[in-house]
Structures are given as structure tokens and as C-alpha cells.
Amino acid sequence: WCQSVGLVLSNKVCVSKEGTVAEYGMLARDDIEEGEVLFTIPRSALLHQGTTKVSVLLEKERSSLDGSSGWVPLLLALFYEYTSPQSHWKPYLSLWTNFKTLDHPMFWSKEERDRLLRGTGIPEAVDTDLANIQKEYTDVVLPFIKKHPDLWDPNTHTMELYTLLVAFVMAYSFQEPQEEDDEEEEEEDEEEDEKAPNPPMMVPMADMLNHVSNHNANLEFTPDSLKMVCVRPIHKGEEVFNTYGQMANWQLLHMYGFTESYHSNSNDTADIPHHQLLQNIQSDMERQLVEEKWEMLCQIMQEKATFVFGKQGCLTDTELHTALKVLCMSKEEFSEFKDDEGWEEDEEDDEKISLAFCNDGVPGLKTSWRRLIHEAARLTVRSYSKEGEAVDSDQTLIENQARLSSRQQRALQVRWGQKSILYRLMELTKS
Numbered sequence: 001w002c003q004s005v006g007l008v009l010s011n012k013v014c015v016s017k018e019g020t021v022a023e024y025g026m027l028a029r030d031d032i033e034e035g036e037v038l039f040t041i042p043r044s045a046l047l048h049q050g051t052t053k054v055s056v057l058l059e060k061e062r063s064s065l066d067g068s069s070g071w072v073p074l075l076l077a078l079f080y081e082y083t084s085p086q087s088h089w090k091p092y093l094s095l096w097t098n099f100k101t102l103d104h105p106m107f108w109s110k111e112e113r114d115r116l117l118r119g120t121g122i123p124e125a126v127d128t129d130l131a132n133i134q135k136e137y138t139d140v141v142l143p144f145i146k147k148h149p150d151l152w153d154p155n156t157h158t159m160e161l162y163t164l165l166v167a168f169v170m171a172y173s174f175q176e177p178q179e180e181d182d183e184e185e186e187e188e189d190e191e192e193d194e195k196a197p198n199p200p201m202m203v204p205m206a207d208m209l210n211h212v213s214n215h216n217a218n219l220e221f222t223p224d225s226l227k228m229v230c231v232r233p234i235h236k237g238e239e240v241f242n243t244y245g246q247m248a249n250w251q252l253l254h255m256y257g258f259t260e261s262y263h264s265n266s267n268d269t270a271d272i273p274h275h276q277l278l279q280n281i282q283s284d285m286e287r288q289l290v291e292e293k294w295e296m297l298c299q300i301m302q303e304k305a306t307f308v309f310g311k312q313g314c315l316t317d318t319e320l321h322t323a324l325k326v327l328c329m330s331k332e333e334f335s336e337f338k339d340d341e342g343w344e345e346d347e348e349d350d351e352k353i354s355l356a357f358c359n360d361g362v363p364g365l366k367t368s369w370r371r372l373i374h375e376a377a378r379l380t381v382r383s384y385s386k387e388g389e390a391v392d393s394d395q396t397l398i399e400n401q402a403r404l405s406s407r408q409q410r411a412l413q414v415r416w417g418q419k420s421i422l423y424r425l426m427e428l429t430k431s
């Protein structure tokens with residue numbers, strides 16, 4: 001099939017089920033150098049709303065297919081191609097006979113999810129996904145396929161199959177990166193909303209590669225084809241790893257159903273919800289003031305009301321600077337600020353701000369704020385365990401990993417990764 005669609009595979013690699021981290025993967029049959037192309041896929045071999053046999057219909061009815069996810073056209077294409085014996089992609093799609101190997105948390109019972117993944121952010125994300133999938137299938141997909149009984153059949157194209165295909169798209173599809181606007185255009189468009197992301201597509205062969213944060217290959221998009229390119233030397237016998245993006249373990253488990261070992265995932269993250277900060281404030285009056293300030297900050301910063309700390313210090317220093325400025329205001333200053341609807345843009349030196357919030361600058365952060373962050377991290381760790389349960393009981397579990405089920409092991413990688421990040425933050429903010 002690959003030959004017939006013009007997919008070119010270097011003879012230095014092969015697809016294998018042995019010697020890989022998870023089922024299919026790609027192995028190097030020879031030493032490979034940085035910059036070498038491992039395979040090339042012509043755009044005509046990609047499967048998406050523009051290449052499927054039903055593309056003309058999907059384009060014509062585009063306006064009625066606006067599901068919340070933007071995935072509906074691809075899912076309808078997959079519904080059709082997956083169940084059509086004549087499909088051009090039959091040999092590719094027949095790699096998945098029933099999708100039963102997918103084990104995303106969305107296929108665990110709610111009870112199991114809530115028990116194993118409490119505090120990680122995943123149970124909430126999955127509940128939202130499942131509600132959206134159901135709504136999208138009932139409101140958009142089902143009415144559409146009923147209108148076209150020659151192409152789809154509600155008895156075959158059920159909600160159950162739709163859910164499996166959603167998980168398949170989550171774990172196997174690719175999104176072409178947005179083209180960068182040049183600077184001039186950017187300035188003109190400054191007021192405009194951000195562009196919608198490109199719709200997902202299926203990329204045969206590229207989706208045989210597994211992911212690690214320390215990857216050695218990367219997919220490049222050119223006008224005619226997609227190329228998997230080696231980004232650091234790979235030795236004969238080693239697995240070729242793509243990157244699915246900079247993914248924390250909770251995101252990997254949510255979207256792909258697997259985790260990296262927590263200490264090897266250099267992209268892992270942990271969140272401290274802001275209510276943990278507020279819990280520490282003793283006086284009711286003070287807490288009320290901080291809550292008011294926080295509400296205002298959320299309004300002025302919108303989705304930027306998140307502060308990201310990396311190994312080198314704060315990565316969102318201008319936002320943090322704004323937030324601290326507001327949070328440090330006295331009651332009088334804050335009400336003046338509200339009355340004036342913000343402050344005059346003063347010419348603060350960006351460089352000075354960055355300097356204040358890099359690691360070397362942290363001692364400059366008010367001690368009280370360090371204490372608050374320390375406490376918030378501690379409370380967040382505690383909220384992972386049930387009330388009263390020992391905070392680090394997971395450590396015992398991790399030592400006995402071999403006896404755990406696969407789901408327990410993955411859940412533990414997420415939880416322990418998040419905890420170890422928070423412990424490190426607590427260490428940093430102790431004094």
C-alpha cells in the first residue's frame with residue numbers, strides 16, 4: 001500500500017513490534033545522522049476531510065458540521081472510510097481491527113478515574129470530553145448521517161464507534177502548525193481574534209512512531225509532502241521517537257493513554273490552583289480583598305492569568321509583575337486603581353522585570369509571597385490524597401510497582417511527577 005500511494009521509506013528504518021516501547025514503533029536498521037529523512041509521505045496519502053471519498057459532500061455541508069471540537073468532518077470521513085470495504089485507506093485502517101488497545105482514561109469507569117487520578121486534573125477533563133462527545137454525536141453527527149443513508153448507517157455508525165474514533169484521533173492524528181504571519185500583518189491583525197487551529201488529519205507511517213520528551217525525530221511539513229527527519233544521531237537498533245509536543249504526563253495520559261516515567265519526562269508540569277493561595281490568608285477582610293483583586297486580574301489578563309515557573313525561573317514575568325503589582329496594593333490604592341479603570345502604561349523596563357523574576361532574582365520576591373507559594377504547594381499536594389491519608393503513601397506504591405495494574409502504574413506516574421515538582425517548589429520557597 002505504501003508503495004502504491006508513493007510513500008517512500010528509507011532502508012535505514014523499519015516498523016517493528018519488537019524492541020519498541022509500545023506495540024508498533026520504528027527502529028533504526030543502521031546508524032542515522034542528524035538531518036537524514038526517514039520517510040516521505042505525499043500529501044495525497046494523508047487522510048482528512050479534503051482527501052476522503054466523501055470530501056465533496058463534507059465541503060458542501062460544511063456549515064451544518066460546526067461541532068464544538070472542529071473534528072466532526074474528520075470523524076465523519078473516518079466513519080465512512082473505516083467501514084467501507086472499497087476504501088482507498090483500507091490497508092492502512094485495517095491495522096486497527098477494533099481499537100480495543102486504546103486505554104485512555106475516558107474508557108475507565110468514572111469510579112476508577114476519580115479514585116486513581118484525583119487531583120491530577122484528568123477526571124475533570126474527561127468528564128468534559130465525554131459530555132461534548134455525546135452532545136456532538138446527538139446534535140450534529142446523527143442528524144447528518146440520517147440525511148445521507150447511502151453513505152452512513154446509524155446502526156453501524158454508533159455513538160460507541162464515534163467515541164472510539166475520537167480516542168483514535170486524539171492518539172494518532174496530527175495537526176499542521178499554523179503558518180507564522182509576518183510581522184507587518186501581525187501588527188494589522190493585532191485586534192483580531194486568534195485563528196482557529198488547523199483541523200486534525202491522519203498521517204500514515206508517521207503515526208507508527210512512539211513519543212518521548214527526549215525525541216530523535218520530528219515531522220516537517222512541506223507544500224507537497226510531510227517528512228520525518230532525524231534531529232539527533234540514532235544508533236542501529238535504537239527506536240526512532242517522534243515528539244507529540246511538549247507534553248506533561250497528565251496531558252499524555254489524557255490524550256494518548258500512556259505516561260512517560262515521571263523522572264524522564266522533562267516536560268512534566270504541576271498546577272497550583274489559585275484558591276490554594278487564598279486559603280492561607282487568615283483574616284477574612286484580607287482574603288476578601290485578595291479575592292476581589294484576583295477577580296479583576298482574571299478579567300484584565302484573560303487566559304493569561306497563569307504563571308509558569310520553569311527550571312530557569314518565571315516564564316511569564318510580565319504577567320507575574322502585573323499580578324504582584326495589583327496584589328501588593330493597599331485597599332485604598334486598589335479602589336483608586338478600579339476607579340481609574342487600570343493604570344497609565346508606564347514605561348517599565350522589560351529587562352528589569354525579567355531580571356527580577358529569574359532565579360537569581362527570586363530573593364527579591366517578598367518573603368510573604370514565598371511563604372504563600374510554599375503553603376499553596378503543600379496544600380495542593382495534600383489535596384491529591386484523601387483527607388488524613390499520608391501525603392507520600394504513593395512512595396510505597398511506586399516501590400512495589402511491579403504488582404500494580406497498568407492503570408495504577410500510569411496514574412502513579414502522573415501523580416508522583418506532579419508531587420515531585422511541587423516538593424521541589426516547596427524546597428525552593430522554604431526560606
Ligand SMILES: C[S@@+](CC[C@H](N)C(=O)[O-])C[C@H]1O[C@@H](n2cnc3c(N)ncnc32)[C@H](O)[C@@H]1O
Nearest residue numbers: 021022023024171172207208209210211256258
Ligand atoms: C501514534 S501511536 C504510536 C503507534 C503505536 N505504538 C501503535 O502500536 O499503534 C500513539 C500511541 O502509542 C503509544 N505510545 C506512544 N509513545 C509511547 C511511550 N513512550 N510509552 C508507551 N506508549 C506509547 C500510546 O498507546 C499512544 O496512544
